[in-house]
Amino acid sequence: MLSLTELTVYILTLGAAYLLPGPDMALIMASASGRGFRQAVMTSAGLSAARGLHVLLAALGLAAVLAAHPDLLNVIQWIGAAYLVFLAWKILSAGSLTAGEINSEHQRSLAAIRRGFLTNLLNPKALMFCSLLLPQFIDLQPDSSNHVPVLAQYLYLGIVLVITGIIFDLMIAASVCAVAARVKITQTGQKIQKWLFSGVFIAGAIRLSLSEL
Secondary structure, three states: OOOHHHHHHHHHHHHHHHOOOOHHHHHHHHHHHHOOOHHHHHHHHHHHHHHHHHHHHHHOHHHHHHHHHHHHHHHHHHHHHHHHHHHHHHHHHHHOOOOOOOOOOHHHHHHHHHHHHHHHHOOOHHHHHHHHHHHHOOOOOOOOOOOOOOHHHHHHHHHHHHHHHHHHHHHHHHHHHHHHOOOOOOHHHHHHHHHHHHHHHHHHHHHHHHOOO
């Protein structure tokens, strides 16, 4: 298992990745700003589920399979880009960030989880990140006295990855909610927010569709 130094390096690496602006962060900020902290928590739950699934897929070697079949990887890229454009359109077409067609709290929570899950799941960069980072912290020497099965190591690293992600998601959401509680946002400010968040999703879609994994 990881030493304290290795675990610290791993968590710092994850933290640096989670602090990079991107669709995940934009989605958390949009949820917190428009629908409150509870909806941001639900969004984080969806993101976390997808992150955990990416770890599992990396452990099973799916990333290597996709790398060997670039056409399939391109399809996933374009689907992910299309979904980000869809999210941008949903924000722009809504009257405000708080507007929505769903009235039930339960339905809103499920919708937030679904948005978070699909946003992260359809981003093959997240899968590639797991497939490149995690093996660097895996002990592949079966002779070592403290050797742990590889899948168990992936499980451990995956749990740390998910928990770290939740912590950063909630920190971002709490910061956004704290600012929103102190600053009264005018209609012009709401329009700027809508264009800003939708712009991040569109930029993410362009970057995803044009990038080579």
